[in-house]
Every structure is written in structure tokens, then in C-alpha cells.
Amino acid sequence: MLIIFSVYIYTVIRFQRYITRSTHHHLTSLITYNSTMGSLTIPKLLVVDFTNDNLTPGTTTWSSTCNDIRVALENHGCFIALYNGVSTKLQESVFQAADELFDLPTETKIKNIVSKPYHGYVGQMPIVPLHEGLGIDYATDHEGAQSFTNLIETSMLFSRAVKELENMVIKMIFESYGVGKYSDSHMDSTTYLLRYLKYRAPEMNETTMAFPSHTDKSFLTILHQNQVSGLEIRARNEEWISVEYPPSSFVVMAGDACKAWSNDRVLSPNHKVTMDKHGKETRYTIALFSFLSKKVEVPDELVDYEHPLKFKAFDHVDLLNYYVTENGRKSQNILQDFCGV
Numbered sequence: 001m002l003i004i005f006s007v008y009i010y011t012v013i014r015f016q017r018y019i020t021r022s023t024h025h026h027l028t029s030l031i032t033y034n035s036t037m038g039s040l041t042i043p044k045l046l047v048v049d050f051t052n053d054n055l056t057p058g059t060t061t062w063s064s065t066c067n068d069i070r071v072a073l074e075n076h077g078c079f080i081a082l083y084n085g086v087s088t089k090l091q092e093s094v095f096q097a098a099d100e101l102f103d104l105p106t107e108t109k110i111k112n113i114v115s116k117p118y119h120g121y122v123g124q125m126p127i128v129p130l131h132e133g134l135g136i137d138y139a140t141d142h143e144g145a146q147s148f149t150n151l152i153e154t155s156m157l158f159s160r161a162v163k164e165l166e167n168m169v170i171k172m173i174f175e176s177y178g179v180g181k182y183s184d185s186h187m188d189s190t191t192y193l194l195r196y197l198k199y200r201a202p203e204m205n206e207t208t209m210a211f212p213s214h215t216d217k218s219f220l221t222i223l224h225q226n227q228v229s230g231l232e233i234r235a236r237n238e239e240w241i242s243v244e245y246p247p248s249s250f251v252v253m254a255g256d257a258c259k260a261w262s263n264d265r266v267l268s269p270n271h272k273v274t275m276d277k278h279g280k281e282t283r284y285t286i287a288l289f290s291f292l293s294k295k296v297e298v299p300d301e302l303v304d305y306e307h308p309l310k311f312k313a314f315d316h317v318d319l320l321n322y323y324v325t326e327n328g329r330k331s332q333n334i335l336q337d338f339c340g341v
């Protein structure tokens, strides 16, 4: 209860600070993701202000924020990050790039073949007619971004800027679990997949289900959307929360690899995308997924009498490979089935 209360207070404080600085546009989009609690309207998800100059390692703000992030990841599996590492111009460019990318003929888009599952082009699928996705693997390197020549600069700049946020969050999670000394080697072995996602508005009487419920197979996922919302996440208490966040902010979400690494402490939340039945606008999401190029394994420090080891060490890409098998797709608890002890 105390924890919930402090998260609540913290969120209110952050939210109020945010309001005082926000433009009207941001404010309107923020208010919509609030829920009514008593007579107060507050966001359900933790909002972390990464633009705060006091957020530097070693300070009390840093350590209390690390703690807040850990609690948020354990209960919701995600939080919202206010982050100014991606300039307004770069945000515009990346959505412009998405627009151009999806306008390419299907014959061109299907050339986006990547050998790893769920890394390349998906689209024209009868069960998810609204959705299309395109991926750029090794997105922070030149070779990776080169596969779509005209998108090199934008994709790479965006990925590198968001990677900074990812790295900061990794440091904070590791530190909060008392294993900060491993964060550098973890980050050194991380690769990034950038995916451009498009959801067209549903036509009359068409399904609004734009992306079915799933957990991410990444370590962390960082999402950035245009002004069209639709993401819903299922919290630890099984409540579905509509995530509406200002276009300038980011959703940081834990994937199954983070859940495994934390020995089942972090929630890798189920989430889905539902389009507004009456909406007319196309939704774009730019998603940066982090993957480990070394084994995902629970640090010894996170195993004790009360928390016996839950998952065996595994190669991250093998989790993806398992996910595309029949058993993997059917599994209701993929980590348990894939690497459960």
C-alpha cells in the first residue's frame, strides 16, 4: 500500500511539474490517459522526467527514481519517459520517414527480409488487416540502417538518441536491483532493432483490433507514437490500461528477456493496439527493441532462498526462434515453457 501510495504521490508531483511546463497541446493529450481516483485525475502510469537536470547518478533524485522505475516495472511493466534527446525536427523526420516507407509498393516492402523472426516486413495479414511493420536490425550501426538508403540518417539518429534513454533506464534498473556493476557489460552486448509500425484507421464495420495481445520478446522496448493513440497494457493486477502519451514522450516497456533476467520480478506486460472505431487518422509507432547478443541469465544476486532460480540461461535469439514454433505460438507462458527451471 505504501509503495502504491508513494508511486501515486510521485506521479502526481511529476505530473504537476510537467503541467507547469507543458504546452496546451501536450496537456490535452496527457489528460486523456488519466483515470479518476476520488475526485483527482491522475495518470495511472509512472511518468519519469529525464529532462530533469537533477537526475544524475549519485544524487538522491537518481536513487529514488531508480526505485520508482523498479516498482513501476514490477507492477505495470512500463512507464512513460519525458525525454528531450530526440529533437522535434528528428521526431518529425522519423514520422515522415515512416510515411514514405509504407508508401513504397508492397513488392519493395517485402524485400525487407531479415533472417530473425519478427524483424522484417509484416503486412497484408487477413487477421490483422490494419497493421504493417518494417524493421531495421542493428539500427544504431551504419550497415543496419543502410538497407533503406534514404532512411539511413533519420533511422540511425533516432535509434542512437533513443538508445541513450534505453541505456539510462538499464543503468537505473540494474542499480536498483543492486547489480549496477553488470550494466556496462550488458549494454556492450546489446543490439537494437528499429521497427516502423503503421496502423490505418478501420473502415466501417471493420475490426478495430490492430495488434493482438502479446508480450515483447525484447529486453526493453521503447515506443514513440504520433498523436494517434491505441496502445493498451495489462498491469500486474490484470487491469487493462490505455496508454495515451504525448507525442514528444516515450513508453518504456519491459520484454520477456528483462522478466527472465530479473528472475521473474519485472512484469513483461501483455499489450495490444486497438484503433478508435470512429478514428480517421493513421497511427504510426516507431519502436526500438533491445536484444542481447550474449546469454540472458539471472545474476546470482537475484537468486536466494526466497527467490529460487526460475529461468535457465538462454541465447536471446533462441527465444525468438522458439516463439515462431507451434509450441511457442501456443504457449501462454513462454518463458516457463522455453527456459523454466
Ligand SMILES: O=C(O)CCC(=O)C(=O)O
Residues within 6 Å of the ligand: 195, 197, 211, 216, 223, 225, 231, 271, 272, 273, 285, 287
Ligand atoms: O504500436 C504500438 O504502440 C505497440 C507495438 C507493439 O506492441 C510491438 O510492435 O510489439
Ligand SMILES: [Fe+2]
Residues within 6 Å of the ligand: 214, 215, 216, 271
Ligand atoms: Fe509489443
